[in-house]
Amino acid sequence: MFRRRSRIDREFREVQRAGQAMLAAASGRSLPEAPTQAAASAEPADFLPPDFRAPSRQDVSGFMMRWDPPLVIDGEVHACHCGAYRNWIVFNMRDDSVWLRCPAGHETHEPCLDTGWYNRHSGPVDRFHPTLEDGLRHLDH
Ligand SMILES: [Zn+2]
Known part of the structure; x- marks a missing residue:
């Protein structure tokens, strides 16, 4: 039970990291420091011109x-x-x-x-x- 749960947690963190890295690579910006910044710096999802979007x-x-x-x-x-x-x-x-x-x-x-x-x-x-x-x-x- 415990092992299974920690494996799921680890996989979740890996997916989360991979997702953040992909987002950072796609947008050319660094990762936000804290989740609370997301609300303050809310920008439209497609702020890049179409030609520059991955x-x-x-x-x-x-x-x-x-x-x-x-x-x-x-x-x-x-x-x-x-x-x-x-x-x-x-x-x-x-x-x-x-x-x-x-x-x-x-x-x-x-x-x-x-x-x-x-x-x-x-x-x-x-x-x-x-x-x-x-x-x-x-x-x-
Ligand atoms: Zn073969």
Whole structure:
């Protein structure tokens, strides 16, 4: 009971930190010191001109990241049918699905993972790619 609760608390804090970091990166501003400042410095959400705004989830077909260590899903190391079990590319598509791409290029939908999982494990978005191929090149795949 206690362990489970602290795990949930830790995950929540991680998500919160990731969200704050993403917001800070997107707006180019530092994090507010205290939540009470939010009311005082309330600004319209879209204070940036459209050209300067980072694409939102609706504007991109998906997100991708490298996952080099073995990927453990439900307590088991996930392996591709070709035997690969590390150096994945993880995709999070606009429909909330998560796909895994092994180093040999096999792509499979992973129903046990979703956008929530992806957001907990990915860092802030640092770059946008015009094509999937461009993204794979950037991630060295
Ligand atoms: Zn494979």
